[in-house]
């Protein structure tokens with residue numbers, strides 16, 4: 194029973210001091226959770242602390258590998274909105290490419 | 296609070312600037328500091344972030360020691376720096392407190408004009424209390440001639456007030472975007488409060504309550520509080536007039552309205568939603584509306600969390616970690632030199648104040664103001680490296696200072712950042728798109744004053760209705776602006792709208 198921090202972590206330090214079990218430690222390239230120490234905060238807090246302050250959607254996974262903060266849940270930026278923007282960028286890029294090659 | 300004030304006689308010079316400052320000649324300091332009680336004015340006099348006059352002479356720096364944050368703002372992408380205080384989309388190298396202290400001392404020893412150290416991010420300093428306070432603790436001890444300041448979103452401010460008071464913090468900046476939770480719910484998706492993530496209106500209400508409580512506690516303890524607000528058109532623009540009233544009533548000494556900067560490529564909620572930022576004109580209008588209620592600060596340049604230097608410059612690259620490691624710093628010796636440089640600048644400022652006072656008196660005697668015909672106000676852009684004079688080439692300027700000349704005198708309006716038209720060389724060959732950016736940024740200005748301007752940009756500037764002018768090189772900014780305004784008046788250009796009116800951006 195333990196959470197996991199994955200590579201999308203931006204190393205903001207926010208979670209580290211909150212862990213009741215000192216399970217979180219700074220590592221390279223990103224922070225990590227010691228699975229031996231993590232209790233998912235059960236017995237200490239109603240909500241797991243690390244995933245309650247982490248600002249990055251998807252950076253912390255539960256024991257089954259599910260995102261504790263799924264896309265859109267923290268920023269309000271829905272996956273559709275992001276996809277739309279990315280499609281627009283891609284289109285501009287393709288248009289620029291097409292304009293260049295005769 | 297006993298402050299390590301650098302000037303020989305702050306009260307005396309503040310009094311002089313107050314006495315000599317009328318709306319004729321130094322609208323800027325009059326505008327911002329003139330109405331403050333004497334003890335506050337003495338504190339902010341010659342503070343590069345607060346005194347428009349001093350920020351031409353003194354430098355400030357920030358150290359990025361505080362990466363964590365405890366709230367989310369819709370104009371922030373947490374992969375970058377806190378956009379309350381810095382430009383969005385930049386990442387500062389996070390330092391340990393020990394590294395930060397070393398960097399500050401290295402900079403202070405090498406740039407004697409450096410007087411203020413701020414911690415503003417890259418997250419929220421008070422969400423990183425150990426790191427922030429450790430930095431302050433060591434600096435108060437090792438570099439007592441540096442003023443300390445901190446910026447915060449305010450969420451944990453009340454519990455930090457006690458600790459802040461211990462460290463000779465002479466002012467705190469709180470970013471307050473609203474006093475109404477319904478407005479707040481549109482700006483803050485969540486806050487982390489009492490071991491829980493609280494979303495929506497409820498979260499915003501907690502943040503607002505904490506900000507207001509923190510503001511009251513600080514002013515009760517005699518600590519200066521500046522309030523920053525981000526102007527978000529359609530969300531809090533009208534509401535900010537109310538915010539201005541509330542924070543003034545609670546004792547904030549300055550209110551600084553900053554424009555929202557939101558681009559899709561920043562990856563922020565507002566950026567991706569296409570939420571527009573205010574135009575220069577909208578921003579100025581709101582700043583003027585709020586100024587009726589309190590002192591406005593117009594020269595904040597939203598520096599990055601690790602900025603070093605004077606006037607929009609950033610000399611951070613000279614003080615990277617490896618370079619600092621190699622530096623030998625004799626701080627006691629540096630402190631002596633710093634004191635000399637500060638005294639020199641003080642004298643210079645004092646002479647300028649006296650000159651202003653004399654000129655103002657002369658104008659008053661001649662009754663120039665009453666007999667002046669009604670003329671329209673004109674915005675002018677100025678390229679300067681500092682020192683209060685026009686001493687920067689058009690093509691080298693990374694930012695322009697905007698002044699408004701009117702029949703009542705000159706007043707400072709703000710900064711506009713741009714990309715330098717050319718990066719060196721006097722001919723300024725190709726820099727097409729950079730020039731377009733500058734022309735767009737200078738929208739609304741009719742004159743651009745610089746020490747020199749190349750042949751190339753001349754035509755496009757004129758075509759955009761912005762008259763380039765290199766005739767006042769090395770002259771004091773306010774004098775030059777007034778002189779050009781007088782010339783425009785003599786040429787009959789001040790009665791109607793300019794012919795080549797530019798399109799609003």
Ligand code: SF4
Pocket residue numbers: 196211212213214215216217226230231232233234241242243244
């Ligand atoms: S879930 Fe709780 S115990 Fe586990 S790492 Fe996060 S804060 Fe620590």
Ligand code: SF4
Pocket residue numbers: 198201202203204205206207208209224243246247248249252253
């Ligand atoms: S709070 Fe999230 S992003 Fe920040 S260090 Fe922890 S896991 Fe990484």
Ligand code: SF4
Pocket residue numbers: 364365366367368370371372373376377378379417418419448
């Ligand atoms: S307070 Fe600063 S770092 Fe935190 S979310 Fe807001 S802008 Fe970003």
